[in-house]
Amino acid sequence: MQSSSRMHNERPDDFDDEIDLRELFAIIWRGKWFIILLTVVCAIAGITYAKLQPDIYSSSALLAPKDGGAGKAGGALQGLASLAGVNVGGGDSNQSVIAQEVLTSRAFLSSFIERHGYGPELVATIGWSSNSNELEFDQERYNPGTGEWKAGESGQLLKPSMWGLVNRFRANLSTSTSQKTGMIQVSFQHYSPLFAEEVVTNLVNDLNNHMRKLDIEEAERSIAYLQQKIKETSIAGMQQVFFQLIETETRKVMLAHSSPEYVFRVIDPAVAPERPSEPKRLLIAAVATMTGGLLGILIVLIRSFMRKGATEAKNPPTLKQE
Secondary structure (H helix, E strand, O other): OOHHHHHHHHHOOOOOOOOOOHHHEEEEEOOOOHHHHHHHHHHHHHHHHHHHOOOOEEEEEEEOOOOOOOOOOOOHHHHHHHOOOOOOOOOHHHHHHHHHHOOOOEEEEHHHHHHHHHHHHHEEEEEEEEOEEEEEEEEEEEEOOOOOOOEEOOOEEOOHHHHHHHHHHHHHHEEEEEOOOOOEEEEEEEOOHEEEEHHHHHHHHHHHHHHHHHHHHHHHHHHHHHHHHHHOOOOOOHHHHHHHHHHHHHHHHHHHHHOOOOOOEEEEOOOOOOOOOOOHHHHHHHHHHHHHHHHHHHHHHHHHHHHHHHHHHHHHOOOOOO
């Protein structure tokens, strides 16, 4: 009996640790003007930031992997070719996979950027004029009139390295493969919709040409190797096999030369987009507005609890005695 009376005396009258929703709403309502003001300020800042961001356009092309331009050898002939160290096909199903890896490889992109001279467009542009359809360059870094890079304070040219160009190109390049259809989409983002279209078109063409060149060089090496083997052997049966392999490799070279779309067939070519893909101005404004509102509520609650804590520290509550 005495223990229960002691517990009753030690129990506080009010549960300070529990959250009173009515009190929270009352605190928020008292600070509504501050919350509204901060929300409006953040909304204006978000809208201003979104408007100051330059438009970025994305151009894409839809590609279909081809089955392979080279003819495939039969099982027995292919086995003999493997023993001779000659590739006569049969791995065309992986050719598109290899081509996708080549597409993002540093060696291929380096030669691609250097071949087309895309360095200034990648790192020295600050915008695009829709009226003149011309890119706007950073005049302190690059002179578009003379095509020369300017020097910095130390006297060193501000020309970027190939490493930096490839990294910038990769940042703007994206590829995706459909799991259902196997179609491949290649996209590129830039300030200029015309330049984005040009890059995607040239990228697909150069990739097909690159893979074609590799296969032709491999087939020609195989033909030279087989011709040497024919000279070295006097067995008529082996010579007949080598002649068949040479015929297969020659067919591969002929088909490679006659097929412009060697690895990827363009289903939907790249076009210059009419509307920018970024920035998402409405989303930026909405996020800024919501952030301002939530931040205002948080500040109001923190200030109220701090004032309440300071008041209780000055006037500590006294325990009631029964």
